[in-house]
Amino acid sequence: MDHQSQILSLRDAASLINSGGDLQSVLRDLVLAACRHAKWTLGSIMSIDAPHGHAYVIVRHDPTLIQRTLPDRWELATSPSIVALNRNEPVYIRDARVSEEFPGYRREAFERDYRSVLVMPMNCVDEDGRPMVLTVVSREITEVSAEDIAFIGMIVHLGEIAVEKQHHLRQEKQAGERLQRALAAHTSLLQQALSEGSVAALADKVGDLLPNPVVVIDFHANLVVAGRSPSEAHFDAAAWQQAVGGALNRQIVKVARGASEARQNETLFVDDGKHRLKLSVRIEPMTIDDEVVGALMIFPTPLQSGQLDQMLLDSAKFALSVQMMRSFVRFRFETRSLTELFLEVVERRWREEADIVN
Template identity: 45%
Template structure:
């Protein structure tokens, strides 16, 4: 054994490793050096596939081997490789021909005429993560010396370094290719977002890149764009898209809005059904924002962890979708500002030319010469509603108007939304009822509390809008002050309610408590029915017999009660002035308590 030549040869190989030369060639040179300088006949580096139960040739040096001849895999059950890996120690077989411990080597040693075998584990894995061993074979029976083992250990270390270098280079190459792919996708998606105004087209380009099913939530139009099915056993892709659009839409919009209210991402349980079956998966939500304002969400459905490369692609997809939605948002806001300016001129009566305002109205599809109604939508606690929810309601009603009544226009106001609704040529209560029902349904998709919807009388001339909106605002103020929900109008509230809007409700309540409070308190403390008696007496038009019949008492009993009321509370029921004051207090009290 010429140690100096071996070390010189290994030094050259180490230089090749640092120069990042071909790894298979370097490994073959290492095996050749071991065989040539340490007197082994041939050698093989093998990958151990524990799952399949076989060892596979990675690199082989055999000077006598005919190309494409010789086995390329061995069953692990008959090989010492498992023993070497288990104990992380070399396994030496002095004479494989006579050793029955490893039948595979015994059979082959007789066929190939070799004797000693050394199997040494290497402290690394191949590119597939499989452990590796170095096997050396000698024709003669060898004596394994400690110096030989030390030199073989050095060879194994160089081989390990070569393989780790190869994996490092491959990892860098893969990372560079992935970054290049991400950059390419990013440029592609951003170009599409800037050149095409369709969110649906952009979502269709993004979807095939990911293995996970995804949903794109577009709050600028209140739509959801589904991709492939999360479970083909439940739904195929077409069935899934129909199911999302027809049944899951509202729930997904609400889930995304509530889950992303506190941050940019959220993982929540997502349930979907088919018949009596229910499936649950994780919905990984990523918010889409423009200037810190939520405009949508990108949702991935599935329990699997998202690969790192996909996380980079998700960021690019989010940016592209946000840009696309930003364009929609800017266009929507521009139209809203122009429409708001037009509407303010109408309701303030500040327009100077009927022709000018008629032409500007036509840009929004509004014919000012036709009959219109104004529908005012608001909430009792409008100030407490989050801006995101208010924006969602505005977009939802605009989208509803676009598809249900294309000639309707939606305008944002400080504490509510106004729907500028064309009146049909042959108006019917059913039409208005249908419109308000759809508005109610759409608003409650975004906020569970029932809103208040005030309806104006028809506007036929430009001059009508200022008057009708003033009355409409008055109706809304009354309805909200009385905590009324649902659809209201001036005729429904009555003239008394219309008078209340200009009054100080606190002062009115103080006056009512002064007039009726003692009677109500006496009834509570003495279990009398004076307040009920007075209320029925007023409702009966101060007629004794009719009031007695309503109370199901004898008229004599009624007269006794009335006399007691006069004595206890000093009410003068004979005076028309006092009657009026008392009746007004009584009716206002009932109105405020409704």
């Protein structure tokens, strides 16, 4: 192939690879481009799961008309893929039928009628973060020059760019979806807080929306509401909620009351007679008029969040603060009303006896 033909082939390969609508399409077009423009017969892309010792076929180009079941999993011990990745250089098998180094390819070369094999490492990963290789084969023994490897390497490089583009698009799409979920959760929490609901109902909703197990404490309502278990190995949800409502209630309230206006990390010592363990917990105090009226107790999880989860946490705190403020105002109003009633009775200032009785 002359230089002009190679340039035209690379242009066509770039257009073909970049036309895919998703990662699977991009990889399928990459195999097709490598086979069509580099003059190979069959091809596939495999992802390498080194910790478990296997290579998995993701896409395959096979123009044969015979429909048959082909292996989709290879043991790395019989595959040149891991060699290509470890060395970061192509692996060329001139005749797979006589290769002693890779018996898996030797067996399949007879079954699928091919001879030469070229394995190209790819500087990109699949959707699960596993490295990939491109494998192409030919029916006849094919001599591969340094120029041939450079040419197919350029096709692979174009494919790597397209794969990275798909990864970025997928990440942007997922970020957009997470943002939409966070905004929807924010709206839902505010609607719940502004309705005629209770702190307990809002606490249940917060527990469902946040990724972390939480406990909500309302001091004025003398209320402690637990959600999911922070340690499923020791408590299921029902047992945890029972423990929080019973043996752990006083300790949780004490720890929450000890929190200042700023968040702080504490250790909760759990001993309900059946289990003894230490749980790390972060306390987010709820304040109204510089008075701590409640707290949100958050149990960390191994996978911690980013900005969107922090925004969701802030929304939960705001909604709980609004709901607790309503309870707080109602508590103060009722206290003031009872005080005024007491003074009216003591000072005999009432006008209607029926009103006093009511």
